[in-house]
Amino acid sequence: MTRIEIGERIRRLQARLAESGMQAALLLMPVDIFYFTGTRQNSALWVPAEGKPVLLVRKSLVRAKAEGLIDDIRPFPSSKELSALLGREGDKVGMTFDAVPMAQHAWYSKVLPGRTFADVTMIVRELRSVKSSAEIEMLRHSAEMLVSIFFEVPTFLKTGMREVDLAAEVEYRLRRIGHEGYVRMRAFNQELFGGMVVSGGAASYGFFDGAVTGKGLSSASPQGASLDAIRENEPVLVDFAGVFNGYIIDMTRMFVIGRLDPELQRAFDVSLEIQEAVRRAMVPGAIGEEIYKQAAAMAEAAGLGCNFMGMPGEQSRFVGHGVGLELDELPLLAQGFGMPLQAGQVVAVEPKFVIPGKGAIGIENTFVVTEHGGERLTGLSDEVVEL
Numbered sequence: 001m002t003r004i005e006i007g008e009r010i011r012r013l014q015a016r017l018a019e020s021g022m023q024a025a026l027l028l029m030p031v032d033i034f035y036f037t038g039t040r041q042n043s044a045l046w047v048p049a050e051g052k053p054v055l056l057v058r059k060s061l062v063r064a065k066a067e068g069l070i071d072d073i074r075p076f077p078s079s080k081e082l083s084a085l086l087g088r089e090g091d092k093v094g095m096t097f098d099a100v101p102m103a104q105h106a107w108y109s110k111v112l113p114g115r116t117f118a119d120v121t122m123i124v125r126e127l128r129s130v131k132s133s134a135e136i137e138m139l140r141h142s143a144e145m146l147v148s149i150f151f152e153v154p155t156f157l158k159t160g161m162r163e164v165d166l167a168a169e170v171e172y173r174l175r176r177i178g179h180e181g182y183v184r185m186r187a188f189n190q191e192l193f194g195g196m197v198v199s200g201g202a203a204s205y206g207f208f209d210g211a212v213t214g215k216g217l218s219s220a221s222p223q224g225a226s227l228d229a230i231r232e233n234e235p236v237l238v239d240f241a242g243v244f245n246g247y248i249i250d251m252t253r254m255f256v257i258g259r260l261d262p263e264l265q266r267a268f269d270v271s272l273e274i275q276e277a278v279r280r281a282m283v284p285g286a287i288g289e290e291i292y293k294q295a296a297a298m299a300e301a302a303g304l305g306c307n308f309m310g311m312p313g314e315q316s317r318f319v320g321h322g323v324g325l326e327l328d329e330l331p332l333l334a335q336g337f338g339m340p341l342q343a344g345q346v347v348a349v350e351p352k353f354v355i356p357g358k359g360a361i362g363i364e365n366t367f368v369v370t371e372h373g374g375e376r377l378t379g380l381s382d383e384v385v386e387l
Contacts, residue, residue, distance in 0.1 A: 199234050
């Protein structure tokens with residue numbers, strides 16, 4: 001990341017603010033601040049529609065100055081000083097209402113009297129969704145690192161080991177090569193512990209908005225790997241994010257010790273067909289909802305509609321999600337998402353099926369939207385690995 005790239009990001013935001021009739025944006029989410037400054041410190045970023053941005057840092061000012069790629073980085077002032085520093089009365093100020101707590105909104109409304117706050121969530125998220133060549137290279141690096149660990153799974157997957165044991169082996173190896181661990185999510189009430197290992201028939205039930213959730217370790221942590229043992233001839237789904245330099249890649253592969261049930265193998269074959277259809281459709285101008293509908297129709301035509309993207313009755317209504325600095329970025333290949341795709345957006349495509357009593361099966365790879373369809377970043381064979 002360079003000052004030139006950060007400057008261009010700021011200019012694009014300023015242009016959108018001006019188009020929307022806003023005088024400034026006040027960004028409080030750390031991931032947004034990192035995107036527009038290059039540092040993730042406890043701070044607030046003021047971006048006027050005209051003029052230079054200001055980063056106000058609570059902690060650590062020393063590190064923010066060392067890392068930050070904007071000129072004006074200063075200590076967070078007293079509340080009495082803020083009003084004179086940040087705009088003036090009558091200004092319309094953007095704030096990301098999707099993620100800023102009401103208490104923060106109320107506090108800034110109090111210390112910045114006369115300002116009107118408006119939602120800039122979609123402006124910020126749309127800008128962040130289109131990745132620069134430098135960002136794509138960072139995502140490519142994350143993919144290479146994650147693939148290197150998936151490649152090792154057959155060397156340590158054994159009958160009788162618990163799901164959590166296998167997950168721990170993957171986590172250990174990822175951390176050894178620099179995986180940062182933070183899998184940031186923007187959606188309210190969503191959490192993720194880096195990835196999951198799910199085996200056997202009890203494969204998908206829980207709060208997480210995904211096709212496969214896993215049992216987890218308790219009712220307080222009802223998602224991800226469990227204490228269940230991995231048995232022969234049952235599918236083992238390994239779904240992990242790789243996070244390097246803040247950028248997240250997402251990937252799923254299937255393993256089995258023995259042979260896969262024919263019904264699960266057929267569902268897997270359908271998932272590959274759906275993935276390829278989605279990949280071809282990922283061109284600029286394509287509509288995310290239409291791509292999802294095509295995927296759902298293919299599942300239905302295969303007689304697997306009620307198993308697509310979750311347990312019957314608890315299905316997720318998407319087949320792909322944007323990734324970048326957060327796991328749930330735009331765009332979505334989902335029901336109700338009508339925005340056209342743009343070149344440079346990066347999407348994790350994950351057609352999966354859950355067959356009650358038999359297990360979860362599917363694939364996930366991360367692609368860049370291009371004029372020729374999705375360009376794949378996760379370069380590892382899709383085929384089920386039989387041990």
